[in-house]
Amino acid sequence: MLAVPGVYRTCTWSLRRAGFPSSFLRRSSTAKHVSALPPKLLERARILSAEHDQLSAKLADDFDAKTAERAGEIFRVAAAFKQYEKAKAALSELESLLKSNDAEMRELAQEDLNDTNTQLSDSSRELSVALTPKHPFADMPCLIEVVPGPGGTEGRFFADTVFKMYQAYCENKGFRSRVVKYESSDSIGAKGSEGEIALQEAVLEVLDEGSYAHFRGEAGMHRVQRVPATETKGRTHTSAVAVWVLPSFPENSTSSSASEWDNPESDFYIDPTDVKSEKMRASGAGGQHVNKTESAIRLTHIPTGITVSMQDSRSQHTNRESAWKVLRSRIAQKRREEREEVARNLRSSVLAQSQLTRGDKIRTYNYGQDRCTDHRAGVDFHNLPDVLRGGPTLGKVMEAVHTYLAESDIQALIADEAAAAIASTKAKNGK
Amino acid sequence: MPRLPPSIFWRARREISPVASLLLPVCRTLQSTANELRWIRDHVHRTPSVIPAGIRIWQLCEERSRGVPLQYLLKTQPFGPLEILCRKGVLIPRQETESYTFHLSSILSSSSSSSSSSSPLTILDLCTGTGCIPLLLLCCSQKSSSHFSCTGIDISARAISLAKQNLSHNLALIPSASSSIQFIRGDIFSTKFTSEIYAQHLPDAAEIDVLTANPPYISPSDFRSQTARSVRHYEPRLALVPDSVPSEVSKKYGCREEDVFYARILEIAGDLKPKRVVLEVAGWEQAVRVVEMAQAQRDTRGTDYKVIEIWRDDVHGVRDAGESTEIWGQRIRVKGEGDGRVVYLSRLLD
Ligand SMILES: C[S@@+](CC[C@H](N)C(=O)[O-])C[C@H]1O[C@@H](n2cnc3c(N)ncnc32)[C@H](O)[C@@H]1O
Numbered sequence: 001m002l003a004v005p006g007v008y009r010t011c012t013w014s015l016r017r018a019g020f021p022s023s024f025l026r027r028s029s030t031a032k033h034v035s036a037l038p039p040k041l042l043e044r045a046r047i048l049s050a051e052h053d054q055l056s057a058k059l060a061d062d063f064d065a066k067t068a069e070r071a072g073e074i075f076r077v078a079a080a081f082k083q084y085e086k087a088k089a090a091l092s093e094l095e096s097l098l099k100s101n102d103a104e105m106r107e108l109a110q111e112d113l114n115d116t117n118t119q120l121s122d123s124s125r126e127l128s129v130a131l132t133p134k135h136p137f138a139d140m141p142c143l144i145e146v147v148p149g150p151g152g153t154e155g156r157f158f159a160d161t162v163f164k165m166y167q168a169y170c171e172n173k174g175f176r177s178r179v180v181k182y183e184s185s186d187s188i189g190a191k192g193s194e195g196e197i198a199l200q201e202a203v204l205e206v207l208d209e210g211s212y213a214h215f216r217g218e219a220g221m222h223r224v225q226r227v228p229a230t231e232t233k234g235r236t237h238t239s240a241v242a243v244w245v246l247p248s249f250p251e252n253s254t255s256s257s258a259s260e261w262d263n264p265e266s267d268f269y270i271d272p273t274d275v276k277s278e279k280m281r282a283s284g285a286g287g288q289h290v291n292k293t294e295s296a297i298r299l300t301h302i303p304t305g306i307t308v309s310m311q312d313s314r315s316q317h318t319n320r321e322s323a324w325k326v327l328r329s330r331i332a333q334k335r336r337e338e339r340e341e342v343a344r345n346l347r348s349s350v351l352a353q354s355q356l357t358r359g360d361k362i363r364t365y366n367y368g369q370d371r372c373t374d375h376r377a378g379v380d381f382h383n384l385p386d387v388l389r390g391g392p393t394l395g396k397v398m399e400a401v402h403t404y405l406a407e408s409d410i411q412a413l414i415a416d417e418a419a420a421a422i423a424s425t426k427a428k429n430g431k
Numbered sequence: 432m433p434r435l436p437p438s439i440f441w442r443a444r445r446e447i448s449p450v451a452s453l454l455l456p457v458c459r460t461l462q463s464t465a466n467e468l469r470w471i472r473d474h475v476h477r478t479p480s481v482i483p484a485g486i487r488i489w490q491l492c493e494e495r496s497r498g499v500p501l502q503y504l505l506k507t508q509p510f511g512p513l514e515i516l517c518r519k520g521v522l523i524p525r526q527e528t529e530s531y532t533f534h535l536s537s538i539l540s541s542s543s544s545s546s547s548s549s550s551p552l553t554i555l556d557l558c559t560g561t562g563c564i565p566l567l568l569l570c571c572s573q574k575s576s577s578h579f580s581c582t583g584i585d586i587s588a589r590a591i592s593l594a595k596q597n598l599s600h601n602l603a604l605i606p607s608a609s610s611s612i613q614f615i616r617g618d619i620f621s622t623k624f625t626s627e628i629y630a631q632h633l634p635d636a637a638e639i640d641v642l643t644a645n646p647p648y649i650s651p652s653d654f655r656s657q658t659a660r661s662v663r664h665y666e667p668r669l670a671l672v673p674d675s676v677p678s679e680v681s682k683k684y685g686c687r688e689e690d691v692f693y694a695r696i697l698e699i700a701g702d703l704k705p706k707r708v709v710l711e712v713a714g715w716e717q718a719v720r721v722v723e724m725a726q727a728q729r730d731t732r733g734t735d736y737k738v739i740e741i742w743r744d745d746v747h748g749v750r751d752a753g754e755s756t757e758i759w760g761q762r763i764r765v766k767g768e769g770d771g772r773v774v775y776l777s778r779l780l781d
Contacts, residue, residue, distance in 0.1 A: 272750060277749065279745070285657060285659075285770075286526075286527050286769065286770060287525060287648075287712075287713055288525065288645075288647075288662070288670075288671050288713070289649065289659065289662065289713070290658070291500045291523050291525065291661060291662055291666070292525075293466070293467055293470075293501050293502075294463055294466075295466075296462070296466075311462075314470055315509030315510070315529075316526050316529070316530075317509070317511050317529055317533070
């Protein structure tokens with residue numbers, strides 16, 4: 001499932017290298033209509049729909065699990081395409097009626113026109129969603145990494161808040177989660193205005209399948225505006241926290257996922273000889289002579305320079321396993337992003353060039369105004385305490401982001417088709 | 432050990448917590464102090480009590496500052512996925528032991544998958560202490576299809592009772608343990624040891640696949656000068672120094688005092704003929720002596736170990752550097768990083 005064929009040039013939101021034109025961002029958050037579908041997409045839908053009809057006919061005669069699976073995969077496209085065709089046909093009929101000489105006829109047609117237009121835009125939207133390839137990591141569990149942005153302790157305190165927010169959200173939603181790493185910075189004693197600790201870095205694993213798709217929109221810079229505990233003049237400070245969402249392997253790594261590790265084609269494959277493992281403790285006597293408690297481990301992936309250190313557990317073994325888990329996830333995400341970069345470069349000839357960079361904020365939590373704003377989805381929500389408790393309001397924010405992500409995936413898909421069309425024309429002209 | 436500069440105490444107090452300065456002299460670094468304090472706090476919050484948490488944390492830090500091992504205070508030590516219960520009077524499992532036990536387990540699983548035999552793998556662990564070695568081997572085997580049958584032996588009644596507790600404490604992770612592992616009190620120096628073991632505890636003429644042992648291996652003088660204070664003052668001498676063996680018995684072997692358990696265990700191995708023997712040792716020099724003792728058996732008893740290896744402190748998950756050495760004309764593979772920690776003997780060419 002993970003070895004991604006090249007045709008899946010899906011666009012995903014990931015802040016590390018995201019690049020959507022801001023004009024599009026604004027439009028997409030309010031857009032209700034997807035403008036006319038490019039011919040290429042319609043052609044693909046038509047082919048898949050025909051295939052579905054064929055498979056259904058075959059299944060009626062004699063059931064076969066493989067055929068059924070394929071039919072299930074393309075069912076949504078086929079159904080949406082039929083709706084689309086129906087609306088299209090209705091529309092052309094209405095249009096001819098509008099030209100009618102009979103005034104009453106024209107009036108009736110006019111009345112139906114609005115409904116039919118809505119049907120058409122709904123079905124084209126559904127069709128493009130159905131055509132959008134699923135993100136290759138979508139079904140996986142995920143790791144949520146929380147790291148304070150540069151600057152003072154206020155960012156660290158807020159990092160703790162963000163971490164607890166996701167932890168509570170998982171609990172409220174009934175997701176199974178596990179703290180992989182929760183490391184505070186040196187000044188453990190100090191507490192933030194809400195009693196937080198100064199977080200250095202934390203990793204939460206959400207074990208449910210599909211968590212990656214659920215949380216991937218949370219990746220990016222989260223900004224806080226509030227009055228810190230240490231602020232005597234009552235001034236509001238702004239700090240930032242980075243959130244990364246990485247794909248992770250299911251808990252009881254079944255033989256299939258274990259073989260993904262050994263498969264050099266897989267995004268999760270790491271050549272063990274590329275990794276340097278260090279124990280972070282003073283050397284000296286070992287064995288029965290001492291009963292050491294130091295258990296910290298640091299792994300360095302030499303080709304990429306990615307390092308992971310882990311010292312949460314009293315067991316060196318557990319620390320090493322956790323470090324490998326995080327390392328695999330980071331590397332898989334990086335490889336994925338590199339491929340997406342290629343796809344985006346192709347697309348950029350079609351979409352405008354205003355880039356959103358790694359440092360751009362995706363969300364603001366403003367305590368004074370009791371407000372949570374998602375800048376991509378262009379939505380404001382009040383009841384900040386409920387957001388930070390991981391309550392239903394955070395769920396609404398995330399829903400808005402899901403809608404936004406779906407829209408941008410569609411736009412990217414359309415842009416991909418357009419870019420491919422341009423490229424093929426160029427190739428033809430070049431001949 | 433060098434004295435710590437006063438400034439570091441001040442930093443521990445200011446940057447970690449006032450109680451941190453209690454832990455610093457035993458932990459030595461700020462990082463390690465912060466970790467131990469976190470583990471102590473976690474422990475207190477996980478184990479409810481009528482005594483307020485703050486007081487319990489302070490008490491534990493105070494005891495720790497006197498050198499009491501953290502594992503005795505928290506009453507556990509993780510060992511792979513297992514949680515091993517630790518009690519005064521029984522040695523705390525070490526990280527090096529964990530590392531080579533994992534390594535042994537991977538050797539066993541790769542060899543059992545290639546052989547088609549369905550009879551269980553028989554493991555005998557001498558000087559078992561908490562029982563950590565056979566329990567971890569069994570735990571690792573749960574995923575594979577191979578069956579194990581383990582016996583752990585210790586002279587200490589406390590150790591045997593704790594090993595049994597460890598079995599039930601970890602039953603969720605090793606469901607097969609209740610039927611496939613037994614802990615028995617016994618003195619390996621007893622003259623009837625091998626016959627009794629066979630008569631009472633092992634199936635008739637069972638072949639032993641693996642004999643493991645982490646015996647006492649520190650000489651009395653090293654015990655005074657080379658062990659950490661918290662080991663010397665708080666862990667059982669019986670588990671560390673082999674001087675509980677009567678001198679007339681140890682004289683018979685004509686070896687160094689600290690090597691006497693290896694002489695005896697190799698003798699037992701000569702009788703029981705296990706396919707593999709895994710012996711933890713104190714360091715490189717003792718490893719070489721034990722290898723020589725094993726080689727000497729070829730002439731005296733006809734016991735031929737086709738493969739002899741020395742494993743270093745970290746051997747599991749560490750890349751093989753292809754190191755080797757030669758002892759008495761035999762090529763000895765050396766695996767892992769750190770000091771010499773294990774002598775591995777095998778009658779099989781694996
Ligand atoms: C170094 S501890 C090893 C404990 C455990 N196997 C481990 O690795 O953590 C040595 C053990 O040998 C036991 N022992 C000492 N003399 C013995 C003897 N003569 N026969 C059997 N066991 C003995 C001690 O009670 C102690 O539990």
